[in-house]
Amino acid sequence: MHPMALFPAFVAPLQSGLVPDGGRDEIFRAIFVVFLVLGTIVGVVVIGYMLYNGYKFRDRGDRDGEDGIDRPELGELPEGGGGGRKLALSLLLSALIVITLITWTYFALVDVETRAVENDDTLNIQVEGYQFGWEFIYPNGNTSDTLRVPEDRTVRLTVTSRDVFHNFGIPAFKMKTDALPGQTTDTWFQPNETGTYQAQCFELCGAGHSAMNANVSVMEPEAYEQWYANTTSDDAASGNATGTTAATAGNATTANNGTTPA
Amino acid sequence: MTDSSEPAPDGGYAGATDELPAATDEGGHATTESHGLPPYGSVKRWFVTTNHKDVGILYTVTALFFLVFGGVLALLMRVELFAPGASVLSAIGYNQTVSTHGLIMVFWFLSPFAFGFANYVVPLQIGAKDLAFPRLNALSYWLYLFSGLLLGVSFFQGGTFSGGWTMYAPLNIPTYTPSIGASTAILALVLFVASVTVSSVNFLTTMHRMRAEGLTMRRLPIFTWTILLTVWMMLFAFAALLAALMILSSDRLLGTTYFAVTSPGGSILWTHLFWFFGHPEVYIVFFPALGVMAETFQTFTGRRIVGRKWFIAAMVLVALQSFVVWMHHMFLTSINLQIKTLFMATTIGISLPFDLMVFSLIYTTIKGKVRFATPFLFTFGALILFIVGGITGVFLGAVVLDYQFRGTYWVVAHFHYVMVGGVTALIGGLYYWFPKMTGKMYDEFLGKVHFVLYFIGFNLLYFPMFVAWETPRRVFEYPEALTVWHQLATVGGFILGASFLVMFYNLTRSLVDGEAATGNPWAYSTTAEWAIPSPPPLENFPGVPSYRSGSLDFLGGSGATDGGEVTDGGAVVARDGQAHETGTQAAHAGEPESHASIWPFVLSVGAFFVFLGLSGLQEGSFVPGLAGDVYLALALVGGTITMGSFVGFGLEHFHAPTGPFGESWPFEAVENTKLGVWIFLASDVVLFGAFIGTYVFVRISAGWTGWELVPGDPIPGLMNTYLLLTSSFTVILALVAAEKKSRWGVIASLTTTILLGIGFLVNKGLEWNHLFHEGIAISSNVRTSTFFLTTGLHAAHVVSGLVIAVYLLARAWRGAYLDDERPIEYFGLYWHFVDIVWLFLFPLFYIL
Numbered sequence A: 001m002h003p004m005a006l007f008p009a010f011v012a013p014l015q016s017g018l019v020p021d022g023g024r025d026e027i028f029r030a031i032f033v034v035f036l037v038l039g040t041i042v043g044v045v046v047i048g049y050m051l052y053n054g055y056k057f058r059d060r061g062d063r064d065g066e067d068g069i070d071r072p073e074l075g076e077l078p079e080g081g082g083g084g085r086k087l088a089l090s091l092l093l094s095a096l097i098v099i100t101l102i103t104w105t106y107f108a109l110v111d112v113e114t115r116a117v118e119n120d121d122t123l124n125i126q127v128e129g130y131q132f133g134w135e136f137i138y139p140n141g142n143t144s145d146t147l148r149v150p151e152d153r154t155v156r157l158t159v160t161s162r163d164v165f166h167n168f169g170i171p172a173f174k175m176k177t178d179a180l181p182g183q184t185t186d187t188w189f190q191p192n193e194t195g196t197y198q199a200q201c202f203e204l205c206g207a208g209h210s211a212m213n214a215n216v217s218v219m220e221p222e223a224y225e226q227w228y229a230n231t232t233s234d235d236a237a238s239g240n241a242t243g244t245t246a247a248t249a250g251n252a253t254t255a256n257n258g259t260t261p262a
Numbered sequence B: 001m002t003d004s005s006e007p008a009p010d011g012g013y014a015g016a017t018d019e020l021p022a023a024t025d026e027g028g029h030a031t032t033e034s035h036g037l038p039p040y041g042s043v044k045r046w047f048v049t050t051n052h053k054d055v056g057i058l059y060t061v062t063a064l065f066f067l068v069f070g071g072v073l074a075l076l077m078r079v080e081l082f083a084p085g086a087s088v089l090s091a092i093g094y095n096q097t098v099s100t101h102g103l104i105m106v107f108w109f110l111s112p113f114a115f116g117f118a119n120y121v122v123p124l125q126i127g128a129k130d131l132a133f134p135r136l137n138a139l140s141y142w143l144y145l146f147s148g149l150l151l152g153v154s155f156f157q158g159g160t161f162s163g164g165w166t167m168y169a170p171l172n173i174p175t176y177t178p179s180i181g182a183s184t185a186i187l188a189l190v191l192f193v194a195s196v197t198v199s200s201v202n203f204l205t206t207m208h209r210m211r212a213e214g215l216t217m218r219r220l221p222i223f224t225w226t227i228l229l230t231v232w233m234m235l236f237a238f239a240a241l242l243a244a245l246m247i248l249s250s251d252r253l254l255g256t257t258y259f260a261v262t263s264p265g266g267s268i269l270w271t272h273l274f275w276f277f278g279h280p281e282v283y284i285v286f287f288p289a290l291g292v293m294a295e296t297f298q299t300f301t302g303r304r305i306v307g308r309k310w311f312i313a314a315m316v317l318v319a320l321q322s323f324v325v326w327m328h329h330m331f332l333t334s335i336n337l338q339i340k341t342l343f344m345a346t347t348i349g350i351s352l353p354f355d356l357m358v359f360s361l362i363y364t365t366i367k368g369k370v371r372f373a374t375p376f377l378f379t380f381g382a383l384i385l386f387i388v389g390g391i392t393g394v395f396l397g398a399v400v401l402d403y404q405f406r407g408t409y410w411v412v413a414h415f416h417y418v419m420v421g422g423v424t425a426l427i428g429g430l431y432y433w434f435p436k437m438t439g440k441m442y443d444e445f446l447g448k449v450h451f452v453l454y455f456i457g458f459n460l461l462y463f464p465m466f467v468a469w470e471t472p473r474r475v476f477e478y479p480e481a482l483t484v485w486h487q488l489a490t491v492g493g494f495i496l497g498a499s500f501l502v503m504f505y506n507l508t509r510s511l512v513d514g515e516a517a518t519g520n521p522w523a524y525s526t527t528a529e530w531a532i533p534s535p536p537p538l539e540n541f542p543g544v545p546s547y548r549s550g551s552l553d554f555l556g557g558s559g560a561t562d563g564g565e566v567t568d569g570g571a572v573v574a575r576d577g578q579a580h581e582t583g584t585q586a587a588h589a590g591e592p593e594s595h596a597s598i599w600p601f602v603l604s605v606g607a608f609f610v611f612l613g614l615s616g617l618q619e620g621s622f623v624p625g626l627a628g629d630v631y632l633a634l635a636l637v638g639g640t641i642t643m644g645s646f647v648g649f650g651l652e653h654f655h656a657p658t659g660p661f662g663e664s665w666p667f668e669a670v671e672n673t674k675l676g677v678w679i680f681l682a683s684d685v686v687l688f689g690a691f692i693g694t695y696v697f698v699r700i701s702a703g704w705t706g707w708e709l710v711p712g713d714p715i716p717g718l719m720n721t722y723l724l725l726t727s728s729f730t731v732i733l734a735l736v737a738a739e740k741k742s743r744w745g746v747i748a749s750l751t752t753t754i755l756l757g758i759g760f761l762v763n764k765g766l767e768w769n770h771l772f773h774e775g776i777a778i779s780s781n782v783r784t785s786t787f788f789l790t791t792g793l794h795a796a797h798v799v800s801g802l803v804i805a806v807y808l809l810a811r812a813w814r815g816a817y818l819d820d821e822r823p824i825e826y827f828g829l830y831w832h833f834v835d836i837v838w839l840f841l842f843p844l845f846y847i848l
């Protein structure tokens, strides 16, 4: 459909080995650490150099002209100013660092993005935000206010909102996406340790925003299967979860991801 | 006038040019009544002054007031955040505090603070006696002040806006933020945008047209360059914001449904509109700070900016690119990977020119004679803060990381490092220009104390936020483990606040009994403001400033400077407000400039009441009960005052600077008022562009082909197309008649224009009435909303045009415009523009 659609396929071979794979938290951590280390080095060097210059060239009270340097004068017309070479070099160096870093992370981005859509083995859950809470809708139509997922399986979330703009995030899994009324967004995560985690809202949505949380329970796969088998659709008439979402999302267009004017 | 050998750039028009096209007088009466500016000591002076230096001081002081206002709100939040959980503020109270803190700091403090300096310094740096339209400058200020007061009032109308400074939809509509105060806050922003637009037109005209001889664009001081680019960005970005806010106001007051949950794509629509403005806004607030850094680095290192040319080129690049990065604020919405990639690339692209600027500033210190006086301490510190802000920004540019940082304190820390880093530089600017603006020296020791407290407070406040980045933004709940970082931040916040007490004490003390400042207290400063006394006399220069010889001279005056020398002695110091009447400048001006008018103030009072009144609207009618009556009355009283002051504006004899000016590239052939009209129309193009873009966006979201056109019948629209086209033609006839000195020709053509315009409105009224009878209302659905609001906005333009036309007709009746037909020409520009807009609207809303 679009030439760019081939792009992920094209870069996929390149990224093996270069970028951390695994859960999103691992990807995030690996990249964050690299940025933090490099960022600190660059910051310390540049600021250190500034301070050093500031000290080295502090005014020692020499009279003008003694050092043979031409100083600016009141009322002069500014010149273009030299130093272009030095600036260009510094710019090149910094551009190199920045562009390399970003390009590197871009492979991880492509990875994260493609995993949001790929894979038949994933568990699909719908998430609906409302003022002020979250509802999770399972393929069988069961709804719950706790997100229960099995360990070690990719969970794919389709997120929307019933009212205002929310944002659904689970900090522990480094996963976050907007919850928009009338639209859906897709995201995924892969929990690899059982336990209880917190999901939160990351977009100001009204008085209850600060406390708009939900529990996320990562279960042993068997326990999960058992729990899931015992749940039923809340809405007996419809085994079709998509129908439910569309109705609750204010009968606007759902899954219309391409609405941005390109 | 001057011994300039250049021909007068505006075609040799002698006599006064008034500010508004409608106000150009037939004769050019040399009235003295309007430039009798009261002395400094008089309170009245501050209400009537139109002088750029006075207005600059007003801006500075008012902005500092809003800094305190926003700062108190910030401290309230920091107290609340001392421990997790609500303790001081209620939940909704916290949201209101976050929202108004952001709004006040970004809109009512940061830009106006910079524009205090811009007002004061830019005309001095470019060698102009005042801005092109001094009364409009005063108007900008008063609209700014009253918009801020309106925001203040909103707190008392059932609570102010609580949806964050980004005002995301649909939380921003009354369904979710029902208080009247929320509407008032939005309207206050609209009024603020009006102020910005007026001021952008004014600054652009001034800076392009009124530069001293020899001061070509390439030779402009960097501070002036930053303001120039800032204002260009403002002109377009704020027009987009205006469109967003008008649509939002209409949703809130008239009941249109652009952002309703049921409207497809409403949330995303807002994010596009807001961030198309919002990203340029980041540079709009930062550029002036950059300019102050460049000026002070040059002065306090005693070195010329390294790679000045590249520095300027980098800024131009950023200004252009700033309009193509907005979607990086939307990485978590449903936009696809291709678009994300594109905007990631543009974002990285825009960060690189900043690297160049930072290096340029750093290299400037080499071989310098660096003196860490207070202004330089602040700007040097600002550069450090900006570097930290920049590096942490690269983290956000990496989209995978941004996914995590979005909505957390990482963002909060980052943008405070950048924005408040900018504030730091501007504070440096305040110390730098304080002696110029007041004629008094501040206390250096207290200045240094301020800096030390400030810098420690700042970093203690914001650095821990990086550490505690996992705290979600705009919440008062956070994990226990992060408490200690938030407590450090709160302590830092109070230290930062206290540092400002030192500054306020220092500056007020110095104002009263500080040492007198010389004309140029800084060694190695180069720009023209330092070549004149502190504070400068009312007419600024002792002669006509010129750079023809390669450096600054004042031609035809007494105290010419030839570089290096401090020129304080001899020149008149207007401290007592008397000297200006007898200043040497009077000799140079063909017509003495006016410096006083009460109408900008009165008009703004009127606008304040109109907007306050409008806030009482809901779903197109005033709230029930006594309150509704009060709101209605306020709107009516305000409307009367506003209309009255327009007339007052028009009838006043006011003499703006007329030139001839030295350098006017690239607008040598375009007279000031005409250029002003052009620039204004450019912003109007963006406004309509945003409305039309919105319509297209909404329609695509809903499905382009399934969209039913609102007017079932295109005939009324077609008739209106003919009416408008004909009326454009008759305006041309009026112009021709004026050139031929035919009074009756002018009267007849203008009358026909007006009749055709009225015909347009009547026809539209009938059409709308018909639709209403069919039960089609503005609030029915998003189809009707876009139709009525967009064509309604156009109709409002027609109405304004007719008001001007009636004014022109009245003047023409008494024989005006036969010697000078320019007002008709300028009106024509506007009228043709309105006509062209209709040529876009008609097919979009009636045919396609």
Ligand code: HEM
Pocket: B071, B074, B075, B077, B078, B098, B099, B101, B102, B103, B105, B106, B110, B163, B164, B165, B166, B412, B416, B419, B420, B423, B461, B472, B473, B474, B475, B493, B494, B496
């Ligand atoms: C002086 C220039 C400042 C500017 C331009 C500025 C700007 C902003 C903006 C735009 C926001 C976002 C508001 C929103 O999310 O709707 C914000 C939030 C905030 N600011 Fe400032 N601010 C400034 C100074 C301060 C100071 C001095 C403090 C502390 C004493 C402070 C503390 C905060 C806090 C706590 C938040 C809330 C963060 C959040 O939860 O998102 N700010 N500021």
Ligand SMILES: [Cu+2]
Pocket: A166, A167, A201, A202, A203, A204, A205, A206, A208, A209, A210, A212
């Ligand atoms: Cu929320």
Ligand SMILES: [Cu+2]
Pocket: B278, B279, B282, B325, B326, B328, B329
């Ligand atoms: Cu941006």
